[in-house]
Amino acid sequence: MAITAAMVKELRDSTGAGMMDAKKALTEVDGDMEAAVDWLRTKGLAKAAKKAGRTAAEGLVGVAVEGGVAVAVEVNSETDFVGKNAEFQEMVSAITTAGLGVADVAALQEAEIGGKTVAETVTDKIATIGENMSVRRMAKLEGDVIASYIHTPAAEGMGKIGVLVATKGGTVEFAKQVAMHVAATNPASLSEADLDAAVVERERNVLTEQARESGKPEAVIEKMITGRIKKFYSEVTLVNQSFVINPDLTVAKAAAEVGAEVTGFVRLEVGEGIEKVEEDFAAEVAKTMGG
Template sequence: MAISASQVKELREKTGVGMMDAKKALTETEGDMEAAVDLLRKKGLAKAAKKSGRTAAEGLVAVAVQGGTGVAVEVNSETDFVARNAEFQSMVGGIARAALGVADIEALAAAPLEGKTVGETVTDKVATVGENMTLRRMARLEADAVAAYVHNAAAPGMGKIGVLVGISGADAAAAEAIGKQVAMHVAATNPAALDVADLDPALVEREKQVLTDQARESGKPDNVIEKMIVGRMNKFYQEVCLLKQAFVINPDLTVEKAVAEAAPGATVTGFVRLEVGEGIEKEEEDFAAEVAKTLGG
């Protein structure tokens, strides 16, 4: 089958391999993108072991916490100039506060904000600024205590990455202290799930298949291969599961053990991580063109 240039480009961005290797892998897998990624990994050609969303859109993620409830909201803009604008930041902060009273993004769009709905507020801001904006995502987390952290903060409570961490079984002060540290860890490591049981079964099966294929190429006996796979899967879990990851503040401890030491009896019950533009592909534009667009040129 014919492989398009856009498919080759997408595979190169996901794996970091050269154009010919990407095209060959897509040809061998008949255009199946995920299978091509696995094939390149099996051959040792892929530079990254896991896919990550391409951060391409601008805007802000804002977080808000009230009691045992935390919310994170992403509002996108076309340029970073608008994201740094005080009026835009004020609007995003208001949207985050409104999100504390609703369950999902649809309800948030209909929620009241300064005499209008949130959706109408965003639409009006588009007309005022002359740049497209979208209310893209909302996440909600509930626990005994919720800690929040914003990375690359543009203003209090909002920035490029917003994280919420739920802690149960600890007093408020201890939960806030260790929760903030774990939230910083989540911002840095971007775990796939809280623990093994929370991982997407399809992701686990794909990883196991790739590791099995790699182990079989060693030519070792089946009983040795089985042990190799178990060991490599355990290493995979340690890389992608929050509770099993080495704590960035003290790599000698896992996150789970660090929380237990800092606040005896405490457990992490959940987390949320939103990054601006995650998974959105943006048309490349040079700096001069971005300035011209901002000025209405």
């Protein structure tokens, strides 16, 4: 497979690797971007195992809490400018509140606000604001104690990152501290038990190859892998992370000190997982000019 400059740039942007290292990695794995990230990590040349591509979607995440139930809803727009529009913000608030009474995003589309369904409301707003919009995601959480947090709010209860945290015992104040922690660290799961097995296996394979690069005996390598997997859990699982409020404690230990147990969390970030569509500006101009 031909390795293009765009592919090299994408890999460099996602890993922080040098140009020649990125090109070599892609050549070694025949252009497979995910495998190239793993190859660079194995060689110690990647700064982070983050996904390539920048997100294009704009908009807001709204959060609402009522009793022991909380909801987070992502409503997308084409530009960040619309996210600052009061009409758009009012719509996001109404849609989020409606989310408290339904089970999923499909049901949310049919929920009524102001005599119209959410889907109809969004369609009307597209016509008045003149920009495409969509209700992309919704997540609910229930618990004894529920707290929400919006990172850099655009308006009350909405912003670019919305977090919900549920605990058994403890206080809303503590749950909100954990929500702030989640906003900052973006854990992959609550604990090892609910971490995607494929993610763990991929990490184990990378760590195994890294350890073998050291040339140490297999018995030593196995111990190295065990220790590194434990460190991996401490980085990506919420309860095992160092608590940002008190880094001397894990989140689980900090919760125990206040008589709480963290039972769940939700973190929605605007545009998360949507790849940006790269446009050829010169070609677009030529098309407009009839060239």
